[in-house]
Amino acid sequence: MKNIIFLSADQHHFSAFSSNGNTYCKTPNLDRLKNQSVDFELSYSASPLCGPARGSWFSGMMPSENGVTDNIYGDAMRKDYPTLGQWIAEKSNYSNFYAGKWHVGDAPHMYNIRGFDVICSGINRNGIIGDASISVACEGLIRNYKKKNPFYLTISYTQPHDICETIRMNTQILDKPLYGLKEKDLPPIPSNFNYKHCDSRAFEQKGLYEIVRLWTETDWRYYLWSYYRHVEMADTEIGRIIDALEDTGQLENTIIIYTSDHGECMGHRTHVQKNTLFDESVKVPLFVSIPGTINSAVKEGSTLASGLDIMPTICDLAGVDIPVFASGRSLKPSIDAAITRTNYDDPREYLVAECSNDNGRMVRSRQYKYITYRNDICDHLYDMIADPLEMKNLVDEQEMKPVLAKHKQWLNDWEISLDKDPRVKNWFE
Amino acid sequence: MKSKFTRRQAITRIGIGIITSMIPKWIYAKDIKSLPNNKVTYLNPETILVNRGVSQQMDKEVFNSSGGWKLPFRLWTAIGAGQADNNGSSTLGYLLIEKTIKKEFPGKFTLDVRQKILQQGGRPPFKDDFHYTEANVICNDDDLATPLTWEVNHSIWRANTKLDFCSFTEKGELVVNSDSISVRISVNNLQHPDLRFSPGTELTSDMTLIASLPKMLIEKGNKLSKHFVMLEKLRMRKDNHLLFRNASDDYVSINFGTLHKIEHRGDGILPFDYWLDDNGCPLFICTLHNAFIYDLKAEEKVEQICLTGKRRQFED
Numbered sequence: 001m002k003n004i005i006f007l008s009a010d011q012h013h014f015s016a017f018s019s020n021g022n023t024y025c026k027t028p029n030l031d032r033l034k035n036q037s038v039d040f041e042l043s044y045s046a047s048p049l050c051g052p053a054r055g056s057w058f059s060g061m062m063p064s065e066n067g068v069t070d071n072i073y074g075d076a077m078r079k080d081y082p083t084l085g086q087w088i089a090e091k092s093n094y095s096n097f098y099a100g101k102w103h104v105g106d107a108p109h110m111y112n113i114r115g116f117d118v119i120c121s122g123i124n125r126n127g128i129i130g131d132a133s134i135s136v137a138c139e140g141l142i143r144n145y146k147k148k149n150p151f152y153l154t155i156s157y158t159q160p161h162d163i164c165e166t167i168r169m170n171t172q173i174l175d176k177p178l179y180g181l182k183e184k185d186l187p188p189i190p191s192n193f194n195y196k197h198c199d200s201r202a203f204e205q206k207g208l209y210e211i212v213r214l215w216t217e218t219d220w221r222y223y224l225w226s227y228y229r230h231v232e233m234a235d236t237e238i239g240r241i242i243d244a245l246e247d248t249g250q251l252e253n254t255i256i257i258y259t260s261d262h263g264e265c266m267g268h269r270t271h272v273q274k275n276t277l278f279d280e281s282v283k284v285p286l287f288v289s290i291p292g293t294i295n296s297a298v299k300e301g302s303t304l305a306s307g308l309d310i311m312p313t314i315c316d317l318a319g320v321d322i323p324v325f326a327s328g329r330s331l332k333p334s335i336d337a338a339i340t341r342t343n344y345d346d347p348r349e350y351l352v353a354e355c356s357n358d359n360g361r362m363v364r365s366r367q368y369k370y371i372t373y374r375n376d377i378c379d380h381l382y383d384m385i386a387d388p389l390e391m392k393n394l395v396d397e398q399e400m401k402p403v404l405a406k407h408k409q410w411l412n413d414w415e416i417s418l419d420k421d422p423r424v425k426n427w428f429e
Numbered sequence: 430m431k432s433k434f435t436r437r438q439a440i441t442r443i444g445i446g447i448i449t450s451m452i453p454k455w456i457y458a459k460d461i462k463s464l465p466n467n468k469v470t471y472l473n474p475e476t477i478l479v480n481r482g483v484s485q486q487m488d489k490e491v492f493n494s495s496g497g498w499k500l501p502f503r504l505w506t507a508i509g510a511g512q513a514d515n516n517g518s519s520t521l522g523y524l525l526i527e528k529t530i531k532k533e534f535p536g537k538f539t540l541d542v543r544q545k546i547l548q549q550g551g552r553p554p555f556k557d558d559f560h561y562t563e564a565n566v567i568c569n570d571d572d573l574a575t576p577l578t579w580e581v582n583h584s585i586w587r588a589n590t591k592l593d594f595c596s597f598t599e600k601g602e603l604v605v606n607s608d609s610i611s612v613r614i615s616v617n618n619l620q621h622p623d624l625r626f627s628p629g630t631e632l633t634s635d636m637t638l639i640a641s642l643p644k645m646l647i648e649k650g651n652k653l654s655k656h657f658v659m660l661e662k663l664r665m666r667k668d669n670h671l672l673f674r675n676a677s678d679d680y681v682s683i684n685f686g687t688l689h690k691i692e693h694r695g696d697g698i699l700p701f702d703y704w705l706d707d708n709g710c711p712l713f714i715c716t717l718h719n720a721f722i723y724d725l726k727a728e729e730k731v732e733q734i735c736l737t738g739k740r741r742q743f744e745d
Contacts, residue, residue: 026668026696026697109548109549111558111587111588118587119585119587119592119595120548120560120585120587120595121548121549121558122548122549123521123546123547123548123549124508124549125508126506126508126521126718126719128699128716128717128718128719129504129506129521129522129546129719130546130548130549132546132560132662133546133548133560133585136560136583136585136595137560137585137592137595138595139583139597139616140583140585140592140594140595140596140597141594141595143597143616143617143619144593144594144595144596144597144617145594162717162718165508165717165718166699166717168718169472169507169717169718178700179692179694179700180671180673180692180694181694226699229696229697229698229699230699232667232696232697232698233697233698235697236661236665236667236697239665240664240665243621244616246622247616247619247620247621248619
């Protein structure tokens with residue numbers, strides 16, 4: 001069996017890669033991985049907030065199932081199911097290691113994580129300092145690993161999440177760029193910056209809005225410029241890991257899965273941070289790199305992938321039974337088909353994401369996205385092919401009623417299928 | 430010693446300095462609108478003082494920018510200042526840099542670097558979990574303190590035990606050829622592919638750049654503007670870096686004397702502000718919410734944290 005590395009960034013917008021044609025940020029190391037990957041272009045967080053998204057990775061269950069519906073600090077994840085680490089440890093001969101952010105219903109950085117040998121915890125809300133230590137610990141592990149059995153290593157970086165701290169600190173009203181930067185150096189604000197369809201909870205301003213509502217256009221653009229620097233920091237650390245694998249001849253014997261817990265709003269709808277169900281927040285990068293087997297990037301644009309699929313996929317790649325309690329599914333069939341360039345008829349018609357401490361739901365099919373919140377004034381339906389920036393709500397369009405009904409039905413079916421945490425309110429209440 | 434540099438707005442800033450030093454603890458940066466030049470985007474000496482990351486009295490040793498010296502920094506972070514959890518503003522580690530000039534290496538100097546970064550494994554006590562780095566670098570005595578040869582030892586510690594399986598040694602050297610510049614690196618005696626640069630590329634590292642600042646400030650003054658490539662931790666390449674003076678931000682602090690500012694930006698970093706005194710001694714190195722603060726007791730304070738597990742939040 002191959003080694004497996006589950007590599008994650010925190011708050012990485014799906015477009016923030018050089019290889020996506022983004023000229024404002026440089027990601028040579030992520031692009032190296034991407035170029036040997038199956039790249040899932042329709043990949044979504046199970047819930048676009050750190051704790052809930054991560055809970056789904058490591059439990060294989062939705063936040064409303066595992067109990068981690070918000071950034072809860074206090075051992076909140078259900079104990080009656082094993083974590084990914086426990087499952088792998090019990091079912092395989094992989095050596096399990098963990099480095100970096102945890103934050104699954106508990107403290108963001110911990111040394112006692114069920115099922116994992118934690119080699120470095122990192123530093124809360126400080127990827128600038130902590131991520132380098134995480135990389136060094138993992139580099140050391142990779143370079144010194146001499147055992148015959150393969151390793152499974154989770155590397156969980158904090159960057160580019162420190163953008164939240166940049167926002168907090170950026171309380172000055174700028175009339176010109178700082179640090180000798182020119183106008184041309186600063187990325188433009190997004191075209192849907194001012195878009196707001198109604199007073200729906202979907203548009204609710206959260207978190208640091210009290211700071212950003214005072215910003216000038218220069219402030220917004222400077223924030224975007226800063227965001228890309230945070231992304232580049234994560235990229236550099238990932239370079240260390242790839243170098244270590246390459247130098248020791250282990251790269252071609254290692255599968256690397258890369259994703260992010262959620263995106264970054266980047267000024268879309270004047271939002272910053274995350275915790276909304278629009279694509280800038282809930283859509284995430286996800287690629288599976290198999291060097292030696294995949295020698296050029298394979299775009300997989302038809303498979304609907306979820307953070308919920310991380311645990312089943314890792315189990316499948318490790319040759320371990322996929323737990324029956326997992327609500328997601330393995331992406332290995334899609335990966336295999338992409339590698340062999342054969343057609344794969346993805347049986348999944350839709351996926352669901354949760355949001356806002358179990359108060360919001362997104363149903364994403366290949367063409368449409370349906371968003372609904374408890375007790376809201378309106379729902380949302382977007383044609384994601386014709387309107388990828390989600391600026392034309394079709395929910396009241398007569399001809400879209402069947403599409404809307406279908407997505408509502410899917411949501412009902414999905415909710416009924418879940419093994420809800422008894423502590424979480426039923427969605428239908 | 431009199432400043433050789435611009436001192437605009439010095440008088441008003443002295444007044445502001447008095448006011449800010451009286452502001453009670455944990456006032457969050459967003460509430461501070463009256464600091465020097467209204468610059469609160471990143472930490473500066475006055476906001477660090479307000480947040481009690483440094484005492485009003487800063488003990489210093491004699492510093493000669495062109496000679497040998499020791500620079501002890503305490504790594505401090507303002508994360509959480511003024512927020513509900515308020516659990517992040519604290520000392521995170523130290524960085525000690527010692528420059529030695531040896532007769533047998535004319536035109537060069539040696540840097541001994543030691544850094545300890547405390548990890549934050551969840552709940553207190555945060556005892557003895559850290560990343561320790563020791564480096565020995567021979568640098569060219571040029572503008573950027575270009576590293577020529579080096580050895581870096583990284584070790585990871587958990588519960589006061591060194592994790593040998595996570596620790597490693599790397600060695601590097603700069604090779605200048607007529608058609609290229611190469612950086613040759615080996616890790617645990619395993620060769621890493623050379624990093625190549627076009628002739629004339631100026632190179633430095635985050636570990637050595639600090640050593641270049643004192644001399645650079647004194648010699649270049651307000652004309653300072655350098656483009657270069659940075660090797661982060663003496664290995665990871667980051668291009669398009671620019672170091673320049675922003676002399677209009679120099680000011681006289683009632684607590685720290687005249688402070689001269691050098692700014693630094695580039696790929697893969699958030700901007701750095703280096704604040705140096707009249708002798709060129711860096712007193713504050715700020716980036717976003719983190720600051721390396723000149724502190725003769727930096728190591729002692731961090732070791733105390735490791736011993737007790739008690740994070741140090743305030744310096745006064």
